[in-house]
Amino acid sequence: xxxxxxxxxxxxxxxxxxxxxxxxxxxxxxxxxxxxxxxxxxxxxxxxxxxxxxxxxxxxxxxxxxxxxxxxxxxxxxxxxxxxxxxxxxxxxxxxxxxxxxxxxxxxxxxxxxxxxxxxxxxxxxxxxxxxxxxxxxxxxxxxxxxxxxxxxxxxxxxxxxxxxxxxxxxxxxxxxxxxxxxxxxxxxxxxxxxxxxxxxxxxxxx
Amino acid sequence: xxxxxxxxxxxxxxxxxxxxxxxxxxxxxxxxxxxxxxxxxxxxxxxxxxxxxxxxxxxxxxxxxxxxxxxxxxxxxxxxxxxxxxxxxxxxxxxxxxxxxxxxxxxxxxxxxxxxxxxxxxxxxxxxxxxxxxxxxxxxxxxxxxxxxxxxxxxxxxxxxxxxxxxxxxxxxxxxxxxxxxxxxxxxxxxxxxxxxxxxxxxxxxxxxxxxxxxxxxxxxxxxxxxxxxxxxxxxxxxxxxxxxxxxxxxxxxxxxxxxxxxxxxxxxxxxxxxxxxxxxxxxxxxxxxxxxxxxxxxxxxxxxxxxxxxxxxxxxxxxxxxxxxxxxxxxxxxxxxxxxxxxxxxxxxxxxxxxxxxxxxxxxxxxxxxxxxxxxxxxxxxxxxxxxxxxxxxxxxxxxxxxxxxxxxxxxxxxxxxxxxxxxxxxxxxxxxxxxxxxxxxxxxxxxxxxxxxxxxxxxxxxxxxxxxxxxxxxxxxxxxxxxxxxxxxxxxxxxxxxxxxxxxxxxxxxxxxxxxxxxxxxxxx
Numbered sequence: 001x002x003x004x005x006x007x008x009x010x011x012x013x014x015x016x017x018x019x020x021x022x023x024x025x026x027x028x029x030x031x032x033x034x035x036x037x038x039x040x041x042x043x044x045x046x047x048x049x050x051x052x053x054x055x056x057x058x059x060x061x062x063x064x065x066x067x068x069x070x071x072x073x074x075x076x077x078x079x080x081x082x083x084x085x086x087x088x089x090x091x092x093x094x095x096x097x098x099x100x101x102x103x104x105x106x107x108x109x110x111x112x113x114x115x116x117x118x119x120x121x122x123x124x125x126x127x128x129x130x131x132x133x134x135x136x137x138x139x140x141x142x143x144x145x146x147x148x149x150x151x152x153x154x155x156x157x158x159x160x161x162x163x164x165x166x167x168x169x170x171x172x173x174x175x176x177x178x179x180x181x182x183x184x185x186x187x188x189x190x191x192x193x194x195x196x197x198x199x200x201x202x203x204x205x206x207x
Numbered sequence: 208x209x210x211x212x213x214x215x216x217x218x219x220x221x222x223x224x225x226x227x228x229x230x231x232x233x234x235x236x237x238x239x240x241x242x243x244x245x246x247x248x249x250x251x252x253x254x255x256x257x258x259x260x261x262x263x264x265x266x267x268x269x270x271x272x273x274x275x276x277x278x279x280x281x282x283x284x285x286x287x288x289x290x291x292x293x294x295x296x297x298x299x300x301x302x303x304x305x306x307x308x309x310x311x312x313x314x315x316x317x318x319x320x321x322x323x324x325x326x327x328x329x330x331x332x333x334x335x336x337x338x339x340x341x342x343x344x345x346x347x348x349x350x351x352x353x354x355x356x357x358x359x360x361x362x363x364x365x366x367x368x369x370x371x372x373x374x375x376x377x378x379x380x381x382x383x384x385x386x387x388x389x390x391x392x393x394x395x396x397x398x399x400x401x402x403x404x405x406x407x408x409x410x411x412x413x414x415x416x417x418x419x420x421x422x423x424x425x426x427x428x429x430x431x432x433x434x435x436x437x438x439x440x441x442x443x444x445x446x447x448x449x450x451x452x453x454x455x456x457x458x459x460x461x462x463x464x465x466x467x468x469x470x471x472x473x474x475x476x477x478x479x480x481x482x483x484x485x486x487x488x489x490x491x492x493x494x495x496x497x498x499x500x501x502x503x504x505x506x507x508x509x510x511x512x513x514x515x516x517x518x519x520x521x522x523x524x525x526x527x528x529x530x531x532x533x534x535x536x537x538x539x540x541x542x543x544x545x546x547x548x549x550x551x552x553x554x555x556x557x558x559x560x561x562x563x564x565x566x567x568x569x570x571x572x573x574x575x576x577x578x579x580x581x582x583x584x585x586x587x588x589x590x591x592x593x594x595x596x597x598x599x600x601x602x603x604x605x606x607x608x609x610x611x612x613x614x615x616x617x618x619x620x621x622x623x624x625x626x627x628x629x630x631x632x633x634x635x636x637x638x639x640x641x642x643x644x645x646x647x648x649x650x651x652x653x654x655x656x657x658x659x660x661x662x663x664x665x666x667x668x669x670x671x672x673x674x675x676x677x678x679x680x681x682x683x684x685x686x687x688x689x690x691x692x693x694x695x696x697x698x699x700x701x702x703x704x705x706x707x708x709x710x711x712x713x714x715x716x717x718x719x720x721x722x723x724x725x726x727x728x729x730x731x732x733x734x
Contacts, residue, residue, distance in 0.1 A: 012391050013310050020383045024421050031425020031455060035440055038451050075444065116443045122518055164520075178444030182437075 051119055051153075051173075053136075054129035057203070058154040061094040066155055071174035072101060078179040079107040080141065085148070088170075094157040098200065100148045101134065101175065105141035112183035114138045115175045124171050127159035132200055138180055138187035147193060152200055215724050226312035227724060228297045231319050233620065235293030236613075238322060242285035245330075247685065249278040254644070254678035257671050260663055269337070271661035272345035277333060279348030280367070283467065284374045285326050287605045291470035292378070292416075293319065295612050296385060296409045298620060302715040302722065303403040305394025305731045310387035314380050321377035328370030336361030347659060349456060352441040352449045356433045368431050375420045375427070382416035385409055394714075396733035400494075403713045404487060407494045408473025411501040415462045415469070418505065423459035426452060450515055457508035465504045467601055468568075469497055471608020472539060475561045478615050479543050481710035482558040483550025489542040496535035496542075503532050513581045514588050522581040529579035536572060540565060555707075556630045560611035563638050567607060571599025574649065589659075592652025598645045610637070610688075618702030621695065622721040629691035637684030643677025 042050040068091055070084035085100040105111050115135035119128045134149035141147060151173070159165050180187070188196070215221055225231050253274055256264040265271040297315065301308055309315050333343040337359050344364040346354040355364055389410045393402065402410075429440040430452070439445020441452045480487045487493060507529045513522055543565055552558075574596040578584050587593060610633075618624050647670035656667045663671065705716040718726055 013387055016387045016390055017311075017383055020386055020417060024379050024383070024417055027418055027421035028425050031422040032429070034425070034451065034455060035429075035447070038448065038454070039446075042448075114444060116446075120516075122516060123520075176443070180444065 232298035239290030246281035269341035273343035325373035332366035405473035557615035595648035640681030
């Protein structure tokens with residue numbers, strides 16, 4: 001054996017190093033992929049209080065009642081007054097409920113805002129289904145404009161089958177409005193909001 | 208083997224273009240000592256500030272938190288990792304497995320020289336604007352957004368990101384080098400199951416580096432883009448999620464704590480075996496305990512994040528998974544005790560460090576088991592109890608492992624013996640000092656004193672004063688360290704090939720002290 005042997009092992013070195021480099025690059029890629037993976041995971045599981053988006057209204061209503069509380073926040077850099085029309089309401093599980101928030105642009109320029117949201121207790125999130133929400137799109141408010149914004153939701157009747165959620169009597173729905181620095185084309189104006197609200201109200205919400 | 212082959216290049220070529228694993232190891236150790244002194248200075252200033260309630264040293268809370276942040280980053284990335292992995296790993300993995308050098312000597316050179324570059328970036332960051340409150344980055348080593356994005360508008364944190372990316376890639380290259388060396392370059396007869404435990408510990412550490420650091424790199428890139436390219440990975444206003452950064456960070460951060468302590472486990476095993484004059488008890492169990500610590504280390508990360516508001520079932524999972532780590536760790540502790548049992552013990556300096564390591568690591572491990580419980584953690588989260596816990600496992604675990612290894616191998620590396628009285632003074636001042644610093648912090652934490660504050664109410668004054676006095680005792684210990692180091696190089700007492708005697712039986716002890724520039728021209732054969 002001599003130093004010459006290292007040259008014969010070059011090919012096995014190359015193989016090892018290729019595998020290790022692939023592992024490192026794969027982990028780097030996974031790090032970046034975690035963003036879409038995490039979003040998908042939250043949407044699918046309701047993890048971190050991510051609410052469900054429902055496409056069809058609830059058809060069964062149960063007797064059990066839940067108090068839904070409405071919470072509203074704005075970030076420091078957004079000069080809006082944002083609050084729920086009612087602070088809380090009692091709803092039946094499975095009942096389709098239309099609630100409203102109001103927002104007023106206190107600044108002298110048109111501002112586009114977008115709302116992030118979650119519900120607590122976190123474990124109730126998979127059963128909190130939104131049919132329609134102002135948080136699905138960006139909202140444009142003209143200077144001084146005050147608007148009503150709808151959220152149409154129901155508490156999924158499947159919730160009663162989950163024993164862990166038997167203790168839940170109150171669910172808090174929370175929104176935080178953020179300033180959008182570079183708004184896209186799709187920001188809702190008052191015209192869009194009125195049209196959308198008509199669509200919602202034309203739907204028969206009774207079960 | 209003829210020494211005519213032992214040609215050394217000139218000073219500049221030898222130390223700046225070095226491709227020799229022993230020289231690079233030496234560079235890593237020198238680098239680790241220097242960064243350790245800077246990081247130690249930062250922590251000493253913090254302790255002076257906290258000696259009394261009110262403001263003593265700092266007039267700006269931002270600057271205090273900047274010291275806290277830089278202390279953490281320097282000690283982790285620029286002291287513990289370079290010393291244990293780059294320093295001892297480079298020096299002794301090739302020697303122990305009977306290899307002439309590392310698999311990729313020039314990549315090794317790149318790994319090292321990325322580190323001073325990284326350190327310079329971090330040091331520069333301390334003197335340029337962090338945010339309107341002051342210079343430098345004050346968002347702690349965890350770098351959570353939004354404090355690290357919109358909370359630090361100045362360029363300081365960009366320098367931190369660039370520095371950490373450089374250090375991260377240095378470690379990834381080093382990991383690739385170590386794994387290739389250990390898999391492909393073991394001497395004939397040196398099977399994996401005959402490989403010394405230190406080589407095993409570096410192998411497991413290298414895998415952790417390879418799997419964890421790219422994730423940190425991805426998180427740092429995303430922070431950099433959020434700050435400078437208008438992306439919103441961690442910005443709720445743009446559909447991102449700041450909590451995702453915490454998941455990414457701790458997916459790296461938890462394996463990172465094992466990265467820091469596993470090589471110390473390897474060193475301690477050799478020292479306990481040497482000074483008990485017995486082979487290590489349960490060799491295979493020791494090796495696979497490290498492997499299982501490494502594997503389980505990847506599935507427990509969210510126990511650092513119990514208070515983010517996660518589901519109770521998820522907490523239960525992370526709690527149980529975390530407690531499982533106590534099993535392989537216990538195997539290691541009990542195997543060390545069993546190695547000493549009935550052994551012919553000698554309490555030389557490295558053995559003192561190793562015994563202190565076991566004692567202190569167990570203290571930190573016990574508080575770790577306490578903190579794994581999500582209910583208890585909620586009460587002491589981000590208090591000094593946590594600070595005490597992780598300093599017992601790191602500043603006393605990993606750092607005692609470094610000093611144990613340094614006093615064990617110093618003669619082998621330098622060719623000189625140190626003065627054992629000076630070295631004993633170093634040990635005792637350091638041991639008493641760090642215990643005085645950190646033991647009272649358990650009490651402060653349980654009383655509710657939060658981390659990362661420049662000031663505190665008078666109720667916390669007593670234990671803070673003891674803690675700062677401990678820092679002064681520790682400083683004396685550090686001075687004795689520098690003293691014995693200087694004395695050994697001035698007096699130049701020659702070290703024999705195997706100055707620890709028959710207990711030391713790994714391959715590095717078959718070579719002269721210091722080993723020739725190129726060793727194992729004829730590969731050793733292992734029975």
